[in-house]
Amino acid sequence: MTVTTAAAPVIASFEGNMEIKRIVEAILFAAKQPMTCKQIQQVFPELEQPELQEVQQAVAAITEDYQSRPIELKQVASGYRFQVRSELSRWVSRLFEEKPPKYSRALLETLAIIAYRQPVTRGDIEDIRGVGVSSSIIQTLQEREWIRVIGHKEVPGRPALLGTTKQFLDYFNITTLNELPTLQRLDLSLDGKPLSAGKE
Amino acid sequence: MTVTTAAAPVIASFEGNMEIKRIVEAILFAAKQPMTCKQIQQVFPELEQPELQEVQQAVAAITEDYQSRPIELKQVASGYRFQVRSELSRWVSRLFEEKPPKYSRALLETLAIIAYRQPVTRGDIEDIRGVGVSSSIIQTLQEREWIRVIGHKEVPGRPALLGTTKQFLDYFNITTLNELPTLQRLDLSLDGKPLSAGKE
Amino acid sequence: MENALEQAPAFAIVNGAPFNQLPEDLYIPPDALEVFLELFEGPLDLLLYLIKRQNLDIVNIPVAEITQQYIDYIQFMGLLNIELAAEYLVMAALLAEIKSRMLLPRRPDAEEEEDDPRATLIRRLQEYECIRNAADELDQLPRLEREVFVTEVDSSALAIEQHFPDLELKELLLAFQDVLKRVDQLSHHQITKEALSVRERMATILAKLEGENSLLFSQLFIRKEGRHGVVVSFLAILELSKERLIDIIQPEPFAQIRVSAASSAQVETETEHD
Numbered sequence: 001m002t003v004t005t006a007a008a009p010v011i012a013s014f015e016g017n018m019e020i021k022r023i024v025e026a027i028l029f030a031a032k033q034p035m036t037c038k039q040i041q042q043v044f045p046e047l048e049q050p051e052l053q054e055v056q057q058a059v060a061a062i063t064e065d066y067q068s069r070p071i072e073l074k075q076v077a078s079g080y081r082f083q084v085r086s087e088l089s090r091w092v093s094r095l096f097e098e099k100p101p102k103y104s105r106a107l108l109e110t111l112a113i114i115a116y117r118q119p120v121t122r123g124d125i126e127d128i129r130g131v132g133v134s135s136s137i138i139q140t141l142q143e144r145e146w147i148r149v150i151g152h153k154e155v156p157g158r159p160a161l162l163g164t165t166k167q168f169l170d171y172f173n174i175t176t177l178n179e180l181p182t183l184q185r186l187d188l189s190l191d192g193k194p195l196s197a198g199k200e
Numbered sequence: 201m202t203v204t205t206a207a208a209p210v211i212a213s214f215e216g217n218m219e220i221k222r223i224v225e226a227i228l229f230a231a232k233q234p235m236t237c238k239q240i241q242q243v244f245p246e247l248e249q250p251e252l253q254e255v256q257q258a259v260a261a262i263t264e265d266y267q268s269r270p271i272e273l274k275q276v277a278s279g280y281r282f283q284v285r286s287e288l289s290r291w292v293s294r295l296f297e298e299k300p301p302k303y304s305r306a307l308l309e310t311l312a313i314i315a316y317r318q319p320v321t322r323g324d325i326e327d328i329r330g331v332g333v334s335s336s337i338i339q340t341l342q343e344r345e346w347i348r349v350i351g352h353k354e355v356p357g358r359p360a361l362l363g364t365t366k367q368f369l370d371y372f373n374i375t376t377l378n379e380l381p382t383l384q385r386l387d388l389s390l391d392g393k394p395l396s397a398g399k400e
Numbered sequence: 401m402e403n404a405l406e407q408a409p410a411f412a413i414v415n416g417a418p419f420n421q422l423p424e425d426l427y428i429p430p431d432a433l434e435v436f437l438e439l440f441e442g443p444l445d446l447l448l449y450l451i452k453r454q455n456l457d458i459v460n461i462p463v464a465e466i467t468q469q470y471i472d473y474i475q476f477m478g479l480l481n482i483e484l485a486a487e488y489l490v491m492a493a494l495l496a497e498i499k500s501r502m503l504l505p506r507r508p509d510a511e512e513e514e515d516d517p518r519a520t521l522i523r524r525l526q527e528y529e530c531i532r533n534a535a536d537e538l539d540q541l542p543r544l545e546r547e548v549f550v551t552e553v554d555s556s557a558l559a560i561e562q563h564f565p566d567l568e569l570k571e572l573l574l575a576f577q578d579v580l581k582r583v584d585q586l587s588h589h590q591i592t593k594e595a596l597s598v599r600e601r602m603a604t605i606l607a608k609l610e611g612e613n614s615l616l617f618s619q620l621f622i623r624k625e626g627r628h629g630v631v632v633s634f635l636a637i638l639e640l641s642k643e644r645l646i647d648i649i650q651p652e653p654f655a656q657i658r659v660s661a662a663s664s665a666q667v668e669t670e671t672e673h674d
Contacts (some may be wrong), residue, residue: 070223070229
């Protein structure tokens with residue numbers, strides 16, 4: 001096998017403060033949650049805080065450094081986190097004896113409705129699915145911190161309006177709702193005429 | 201700041217299989233526990249398992265790669281794991297520091313009773329306060345090393361007798377309990393004269 | 401499972417007109433049918449299945465036929481004593497209503513179409529289908545614990561400074577004052593220096609006795625403290641005795657008085673580290 005230098009991070013272009021970059025990298029590795037640049041900045045003691053821009057530069061340089069390594073600094077909804085590159089996940093997944101959780105269709109459909117149609121009430125979800133929504137599904141979604149109550153609808157009973165959280169996006173490895181797959185619809189038609197009144 | 205290449209892992213000397221090294225690195229990063237070379241080897245599917253020696257070479261090369269980064273691949277008793285370099289501890293530890301909460305009313309009263317009425321049992325404290333004393337309060341005070349068990353009362357159950365410690369006196373910068381303020385002095389201080397015994 | 405069922409021999413479709421004399425569904429053994437129903441997430445899901453199966457190249461939704469099939473299913477479930485969610489029956493009623501309205505003569509009114517009950521149903525089916533696909537795609541997305549693995553870098557070895565809340569002596573006194581107020585012990589409105597010395601001496605003596613079999617009475621006094629100190633120690637010993645925390649023993653007349661922690665044989669020494 002030929003020796004290649006591809007895996008060696010090259011940081012020739014980094015003009016920022018080397019020490020700040022080292023600290024930012026250590027913080028990103030040690031954090032148990034994704035971190036925003038603002039949050040990283042605030043880990044520094046008040047009198048030694050770098051400018052936000054310096055943190056951003058450091059993050060960019062670190063991202064660059066790991067370009068050819070088996071892990072990457074990835075931006076998700078609630079900040080940056082180090083994660084194993086997807087092409088290696090098939091190996092890494094063998095590390096864990098426990099099978100990853102499987103989610104039922106009922107849960108996934110409920111989650112999809114909340115994600116694509118938010119804000120929605122429980123009643124809305126039931127209308128779309130045509131069946132009652134079990135409390136345990138809503139509870140599971142809330143415990144996983146994928147959904148939260150984002151307000152109340154001003155109708156009798158003031159039902160809670162549900163929406164998704166940043167943790168939901170983090171879990172699915174994306175930054176914004178826009179990155180969700182686009183909705184594809186089955187075009188049913190009525191007597192040969194497409195139904196144009198359908199909501200989209 | 202001068203640009204330095206010190207932080208760029210150099211892997212010129214690695215002669216092993218690059219792909220195996222990448223996988224080993226990914227495994228070490230994803231593992232929640234330290235991993236031995238043997239354990240790493242076994243993460244590979246049976247038919248694709250590298251020789252133990254190859255894994256060892258990879259581990260050595262990875263250790264080398266991270267020589268100048270803020271994290272290191274370190275061998276501990278149960279295997280290898282990535283950890284934050286100790287010289288960055290001062291920065292990273294701030295990630296995990298929490299602002300101390302204020303002591304509760306219940307804790308202050310419990311401590312006051314122990315200080316002014318020692319030796320007292322938990323039952324005594326409950327009698328004086330008229331409510332139960334939670335174990336966590338006693339535990340907090342013991343962890344802070346302000347109180348300790350100084351004996352046992354010879355009644356059924358042999359309850360512990362609690363008293364204050366030398367650390368308690370040190371904290372308040374007094375040498376004996378006699379220097380604890382009395383209620384009379386409190387009355388004085390409420391008339392405008394500050395309590396001299398207060399810590400600072 | 402679902403796939404297998406979808407691959408079941410399809411109806412013949414002749415010029416878009418479905419050939420549905422033989423509902424082969426009814427040949428599915430009852431056990432399979434039960435499992436089959438469990439695959440459905442509700443009446444909309446079941447309806448979509450029926451529609452998709454029947455209209456491989458749909459241009460038209462034959463409500464009447466779908467209704468018939470749906471009701472066949474429901475009835476068959478009933479025969480098998482499979483408990484159905486109420487929603488399935490509500491849908492059956494809705495379909496029956498639509499079907500009966502379809503039997504009425506149509507007016508060639510433009511307005512009529514908006515009122516077409518089929519349109520509402522079809523829109524709901526569309527919306528549901530759309531969500532069903534979205535749920536499938538969501539399930540396919542790479543996600544944490546399955547395809548995405550975050551790095552675990554140990555930081556437990558780092559020295560993390562523990563911060564304790566600050567406390568001022570004044571707060572302690574105020575807390576004690578509150579306690580006293582609450583118990584309404586007017587006689588305790590002042591803590592005299594003397595009383596406190598006695599309490600402290602009690603603690604000191606107990607600590608001294610701990611781990612010892614017994615001490616000479618005289619060992620509990622410190623000569624250099626003078627008369628005041630002796631009085632305080634003596635009061636402390638009396639108080640401890642009264643509270644039965646110590647035993648005062650004189651083995652024989654005129655022998656030296658010894659003091660021990662109450663039943664010192666059992667006193668645990670685990671607590672003393674100072």
